[in-house]
Amino acid sequence: MMMELVCPAGTPAALRAAVEAGAHTVYCGFADETNARNFPGLNFSREEMAEGIAYAKARGAKVLVAINTFPRAGAQALWHRAVADAKDAGAHAVILADPGLIAHAAETHPDLRLHLSVQAAAANPDAINLYAESFGIRRVVLPRVLTVEEITAINREIDIETEVFAFGGLCVMAEGRCSLSSWATGLSPNMNGVCSPASHVAYVEQDGQNEARLGGYLIHRTPKGAPAPYPTLCKGCFTAPATASGPAQTGHLFEDPVSLDATELIPRLQKAGVTALKIEGRQRSRAYVAQVVRAFRAAVEAAETGAPMPTGLLARLTEGQSATTGAYAKTWR
Amino acid sequence: MDLTIGPIAFFWPAAQLRDFYQMIAATHARRVVIGEWVCSKRLPFWQNEIPQAIECLTAAGKEVSLSTLALITLKRERRQAEELFASGVPVEIADLGVLKYLPEGAAFQVGPTVNVYNEGTLEWLARKGATRICLPPELPLASVTTLAQAGLAAGVAVEVWGHGRAPLAISGRCYHARLHERAKDNCQFVCGEDPDGRDVETLDGQSFLTVNGVQTLGHAHTTVALQMAELQAAGVASLRLSPHPGDFAAIVDLYDRALQGLTPGSETMTRLRELMPQASFADGFLDGQPGLREAG
Amino acid sequence: MPVPAASVIGFALSRLLRRIAAHKPAILGRLGAYQSARFLIDVIDGPALLLIEPQAQRITAWSRKRPLPPHDAAIRGQLAAFLAMLHGSEDGDALFFSGDLEIAGDTSAVLAFRNALDDAELDLTEELATLSRSPFDGWLRRAFALAESRTGYPLTRQEI
Numbered sequence: 001m002m003m004e005l006v007c008p009a010g011t012p013a014a015l016r017a018a019v020e021a022g023a024h025t026v027y028c029g030f031a032d033e034t035n036a037r038n039f040p041g042l043n044f045s046r047e048e049m050a051e052g053i054a055y056a057k058a059r060g061a062k063v064l065v066a067i068n069t070f071p072r073a074g075a076q077a078l079w080h081r082a083v084a085d086a087k088d089a090g091a092h093a094v095i096l097a098d099p100g101l102i103a104h105a106a107e108t109h110p111d112l113r114l115h116l117s118v119q120a121a122a123a124n125p126d127a128i129n130l131y132a133e134s135f136g137i138r139r140v141v142l143p144r145v146l147t148v149e150e151i152t153a154i155n156r157e158i159d160i161e162t163e164v165f166a167f168g169g170l171c172v173m174a175e176g177r178c179s180l181s182s183w184a185t186g187l188s189p190n191m192n193g194v195c196s197p198a199s200h201v202a203y204v205e206q207d208g209q210n211e212a213r214l215g216g217y218l219i220h221r222t223p224k225g226a227p228a229p230y231p232t233l234c235k236g237c238f239t240a241p242a243t244a245s246g247p248a249q250t251g252h253l254f255e256d257p258v259s260l261d262a263t264e265l266i267p268r269l270q271k272a273g274v275t276a277l278k279i280e281g282r283q284r285s286r287a288y289v290a291q292v293v294r295a296f297r298a299a300v301e302a303a304e305t306g307a308p309m310p311t312g313l314l315a316r317l318t319e320g321q322s323a324t325t326g327a328y329a330k331t332w333r
Numbered sequence: 334m335d336l337t338i339g340p341i342a343f344f345w346p347a348a349q350l351r352d353f354y355q356m357i358a359a360t361h362a363r364r365v366v367i368g369e370w371v372c373s374k375r376l377p378f379w380q381n382e383i384p385q386a387i388e389c390l391t392a393a394g395k396e397v398s399l400s401t402l403a404l405i406t407l408k409r410e411r412r413q414a415e416e417l418f419a420s421g422v423p424v425e426i427a428d429l430g431v432l433k434y435l436p437e438g439a440a441f442q443v444g445p446t447v448n449v450y451n452e453g454t455l456e457w458l459a460r461k462g463a464t465r466i467c468l469p470p471e472l473p474l475a476s477v478t479t480l481a482q483a484g485l486a487a488g489v490a491v492e493v494w495g496h497g498r499a500p501l502a503i504s505g506r507c508y509h510a511r512l513h514e515r516a517k518d519n520c521q522f523v524c525g526e527d528p529d530g531r532d533v534e535t536l537d538g539q540s541f542l543t544v545n546g547v548q549t550l551g552h553a554h555t556t557v558a559l560q561m562a563e564l565q566a567a568g569v570a571s572l573r574l575s576p577h578p579g580d581f582a583a584i585v586d587l588y589d590r591a592l593q594g595l596t597p598g599s600e601t602m603t604r605l606r607e608l609m610p611q612a613s614f615a616d617g618f619l620d621g622q623p624g625l626r627e628a629g
Numbered sequence: 630m631p632v633p634a635a636s637v638i639g640f641a642l643s644r645l646l647r648r649i650a651a652h653k654p655a656i657l658g659r660l661g662a663y664q665s666a667r668f669l670i671d672v673i674d675g676p677a678l679l680l681i682e683p684q685a686q687r688i689t690a691w692s693r694k695r696p697l698p699p700h701d702a703a704i705r706g707q708l709a710a711f712l713a714m715l716h717g718s719e720d721g722d723a724l725f726f727s728g729d730l731e732i733a734g735d736t737s738a739v740l741a742f743r744n745a746l747d748d749a750e751l752d753l754t755e756e757l758a759t760l761s762r763s764p765f766d767g768w769l770r771r772a773f774a775l776a777e778s779r780t781g782y783p784l785t786r787q788e789i
Binding site for chain 3: 013014198199205210228286287288291
């Protein structure tokens with residue numbers, strides 16, 4: 001069976017662009033803190049969600065609603081309502097991360113299909129089976145810390161579907177288990193649905209260089225006019241002063257500002273038993289979505305017939321304009 | 334409120350560990366969590382110390398539990414988790430997946446790297462048998478309060494990150510090895526040469542983070558020295574103190590005196606600075622501010 | 630203060646903005662709290678700076694010789710890059726990463742602005758048709774054609 005292409009949409013226009021470009025499935029979120037791309041100007045009102053789902057359904061595509069932040073203590077009702085509204089809008093499934101919210105959804109909406117968000121960081125068969133057995137989760141989005149070999153091994157030990165990231169921004173930390181953003185800004189992916197939020201970003205020109213600061217902390221410095229990646233904390237340029245273990249080092253100590261492109265690995269991922277390929281980027285424009293989806297639709301169709309994978313189609317769209325296969329290759333670690 | 338000593342985050346030689354737990358045995362800490370929660374490759378170097386440490390701490394009247402790893406991906410690591418539950422010593426889970434190995438009806442504790450952000454999750458864990466939960470360090474006081482109350486109702490003691498470098502992230506990639514242009518599989522245990530982690534500064538020289546193998550910690554030491562009254566009022570059961578090199582017994586003693594009301598917060602802060610003259614202190618998380626906000 | 634010549638351009642553009650706001654009300658909704666933000670657009674190969682105030686539905690042109698007007702966020706780059714972003718034929722993030730567009734000031738406001746415009750699916754060719762006889766029209770049309778041929782960015786909507 002052809003691998004399912006799960007594509008991002010931050011706006012109704014992007015949803016339509018994704019469906020027209022050949023997405024089998026589109027994922028999106030409500031315009032509030034219930035989803036992990038809670039960015040200014042992004043996401044769907046209740047009405048837009050219902051319209052978007054109807055639009056996709058009419059063209060044979062499915063919509064998944066990401067409600068993948070961790071509900072705030074004392075305010076769980078906001079997240080519970082989001083699950084109910086997604087179901088009423090006709091979502092094919094909801095993508096959840098928080099065990100308490102998943103327990104609520106499984107109990108209150110037994111017919112609603114549940115996917116486990118990458119934010120739940122279920123990185124081994126035990127964790128995945130725990131969610132599957134406790135809540136009837138039907139699909140897990142695997143963390144970006146795993147190699148293809150590990151994904152193969154996981155699929156042998158679980159009997160729910162797996163979805164893996166194929167393209168886009170790369171988390172180097174285990175997703176859903178990272179407080180770097182709130183360390184510097186007070187706002188985190190888990191609590192607020194934002195990482196290195198734009199509200200705390202400042203670009204400043206200093207001595208002929210562009211400085212990007214997050215919460216006042218210098219994340220990187222680039223010559224004027226040079227490519228300037230967004231100051232995501234884990235992709236910043238830092239210095240580790242000399243210690244007992246070695247001399248001082250300056251550079252991208254956590255990850256280079258690259259983005260994930262697993263196109264060449266699609267045949268191996270398919271062989272590893274992966275059901276669906278996910279494209280990151282609900283914060284990107286409809287132009288981006290259309291181009292990436294078109295390229296990946298061609299790639300999964302090529303994989304179906306055993307044809308070679310197309311290469312280098314998307315270089316311009318990637319951060320810092322270089323790509324990596326990330327953790328899928330063991331050498332990344 | 335009482336004091337819990339968290340598991341050691343860093344890769345210390347066996348002898349240093351032995352001395353550390355002997356020192357802890359003589360403090361007023363109520364309980365101690367032992368175990369390798371960062372990198373499974375380190376464990377063979379010090380696991381023989383564990384039985385001795387348990388014995389020494391139990392003899393001193395401490396409650397002792399064993400922590401699992403925070404990020405489990407390998408078969409060997411899953412087996413280790415299973416063995417922990419089989420040991421009969423109470424287990425603190427640092428990754429949800431290990432609940433698979435929980436013996437039927439057994440109680441367990443939950444460490445700060447498990448995402449407990451709300452009552453729903455706390456109650457689900459309580460139904461599974463959780464009796465104690467150390468909350469993630471990034472939670473603000475309003476959430477801590479709600480969770481401590483939910484914990485009281487559900488029979489779960491709620492613990493808060495009280496002192497030490499907060500665990501901010503864990504990765505499949507080893508940053509210590511990366512600093513030496515080595516892959517994780519060929520790390521040559523270089524993290525062992527930095528017993529308090531390796532500092533990471535911004536390009537303009539501001540202290541920022543600390544790298545500890547696959548784990549990233551805050552550079553500043555998080556402290557609740559100035560927020561203990563609020564935590565007490567919220568119904569928090571315990572403060573977690575995270576080990577670091579130096580006279581840690583003096584740190585434990587300092588928090589113990591503060592808990593007994595013998596030392597006001599400002600004085601605790603002053604003493605902390607005296608005991609750790611190289612360190613900086615942060616307390617933003619509880620106030621919903623950047624975690625690295627300077628304390629005081 | 631805007632210079633007199635530029636104010637004519639500003640008047641024409643304000644009319645365009647009001648037109649867009651009238652038949653694409655979702656733009657203002659998406660801007661949310663940033664409706665009241667002031668965006669300074671510095672088209673480096675254009676004749677003047679533009680100050681966009683969405684809430685007031687006003688665009689003002691400013692001579693480069695004058696001090697900068699007060700603003701909350703600024704975007705700077707070649708006309709071609711702006712048009713590509715506005716028209717949605719090129720990804721805003723990609724334009725920022727590549728350095729084609731530079732931003733300063735309130736980054737959140739820029740994001741909201743970009744996302745709101747992206748969702749609006751503006752067809753600049755069509756919108757421009759409503760601007761006929763304005764003094765700005767000729768310049769923009771020429772720049773538009775030039776930008777399209779020079780950059781290869783498609784600036785006319787294509788049905789997929």
